[in-house]
Amino acid sequence: MARSLVIKVTAGADAPERCNQAFTVAAAAVASGVPVSLWLTGESSWYALPGRAKEFTLPHATPLNELLDVVLSAGRVTVCTQCAARRDITVDDLIEGVRIAGAPAFVEEATAEGAQALVY
Template sequence: MPRSLAVKLTCGAEAAERANQALTVAASAVAAGADVSLWLTGEAVWFGVRDRCPDLGLEHASPAATLVEAVRAGGSVTVCSQCAARRSLTEADLVDGARIAGAVAFTELVLRDGVQALVY
């Protein structure tokens, strides 16, 4: 059984290749059967907001919205609570199934046995 994977994405369209890499890794891990938790912080929160997912416009890359949907369908998506508050976002603004949580929840997740954390 694959390990659990926590992917923390700290950038948005301003660092398109890094953001795409994180989303691609998370979606690929879901496809491989891993228990994936995608955490969105800073400008990455927009990937979790309904009708606001940035188009990264990267040649040879899957659209960000498609990758987020793949993660959402087989894993979980969490938006940083402080980052959401700074942008006046609530859970009602997020894609279906996404939630808002803070550093304590992230820390509890990554300290569990068998969890691999990647930060982009």
């Protein structure tokens, strides 16, 4: 069974280096052929909305919108159910290909055989 990577990012513009690191690792894994599931929680939930990732800037870092595009090209992106609700984000607001799911789905992915979970 191929090993997969489940990445939960809990930070957004409030902790830009941590946020960017999660997206960078997710995109690098996708580019390497690793199955990736990127979970956007807390302030990173906003990057599931059109145009929001493009607004994020961090010196010497690949633009967040480009990293997100890489992950969406071959991985899965999920916004936490409660995080979305607290921000009044609905499925109709999301970038195409992003879903909303809760803790049971995260636990299922993170505990699957061969899965490695990382939290940023």
